[in-house]
Amino acid sequence: MKSSRFAVAAHILVSVEYATRGGEVFLPSTAIATSVNTNPVFVRELLRKLSKAKLVLTKEGKGGGVQLARPASDINLAEIYQAVEEGPVLKHNTRSKDLCCPVSCGMDMVLDPVVSEVEGALLEILRERKLSELVNKIADKTEA
Numbered sequence: 001m002k003s004s005r006f007a008v009a010a011h012i013l014v015s016v017e018y019a020t021r022g023g024e025v026f027l028p029s030t031a032i033a034t035s036v037n038t039n040p041v042f043v044r045e046l047l048r049k050l051s052k053a054k055l056v057l058t059k060e061g062k063g064g065g066v067q068l069a070r071p072a073s074d075i076n077l078a079e080i081y082q083a084v085e086e087g088p089v090l091k092h093n094t095r096s097k098d099l100c101c102p103v104s105c106g107m108d109m110v111l112d113p114v115v116s117e118v119e120g121a122l123l124e125i126l127r128e129r130k131l132s133e134l135v136n137k138i139a140d141k142t143e144a
Helices: 003-023 029-036 040-052 079-086 102-127 129-144
Strands: 056-059 065-069
Touching: 003 029, 003 040, 003 065, 003 129, 029 040, 029 065, 040 056, 040 079, 065 079, 079 102
Parallel strands: none
Antiparallel strands: 056 065
16 A cells, blocks of 8 residues: 555544444544554545545534445445545656667556556455445444
8 A cells, every 4th residue: 555545544433423423513624643653634634635525424513523425335445545646656756867878768668557457456355345344344343
């Protein structure tokens, strides 16, 4: 994984749903930042992206916070990944090419299909998994 954005965004949404199941209508971003153990600014940045992707609703002010925009069973993990990650999971070499070297000049072309295939496989796996599965596993563990 190239960044922790997906993992943190999934943590945020699991926290929101878990709190909802416990009776919270809106979970404050400060509580989310504490759970994730990260900077509240980073949490708010991800929440903006999740809101833009229509995965969460936010309410400002007293009694405000975050709630899921639709049931956790209707949110797949690919939606979360696509909302917060930028670009494919694999990146090309960004160094300049040696124009005299056929390998240097041809690597992007031969790697493109591999990068596309990996990204497609990742999204296919994530589409099959629902946010509710993650929440249920956490809930089951805490009830045991």
